[in-house]
Amino acid sequence: MPKQKIYDDKRYAHFVTFSCYRRRRLLDNDQARKIVQGVLNSQLEKQNAKLTGFVIMPNHVHAVVWFPLPGQLSYFMKQWKQISSRDIRQIVLPTLNEYRSKTKDDDPFWQRKYYAFHIEDSSKLEEKLQYMHLNPVRAGLAERAIDWQWSSARYYELGHCVGVPIQSIN
Secondary structure, eight states, X not given: OOOOOOOOSSOOEEEEEEEBGGGOOTTOSHHHHHHXXXXXXXXXXXXXXXXXXXXXXXXXXXXXXXXXXXXXHHHHHHHXXXXXXXXXXXXXXXXXXXXXXXXXXXXXXXXXXXXEEEEOSHHHHHHHHHHHHHHHHHTTSOSSGGGOSSBSHHHHHHOOOOSSOOOOOO
């Protein structure tokens, strides 16, 4: 299988996807999702990045991020995955039987890699945002995109706060 090329040499917006190890539903818990969202927020601030949209699903995460300088995506993703994995393992997994039954102590929390697609125009950005926001509806988790709390859909449709700052990319 050919290696995926990740373009991070220009100031692109990046549509990123990463999954729980073996696509397990390790993000079925609100506390786990809050950790993923909180780490996202702190990493955005640390790298002066912009978030245009996101969705946290039970077994994977999508986000559209932009950085003021090229070459920041890999570090951002490493930190987001590493810190959220550590915190979920320390805070959530020990308290929930269903989590302990889904994992072994030596299992990774996240799949090793992530998928990144660079976005160069507004029509592709709209396409990716719509795809993300409809993900919970297609999965049967919500009737409407705005009903899923762990997404930026409520920001776009209702102007509501979604726990992380949503910013346009200019």
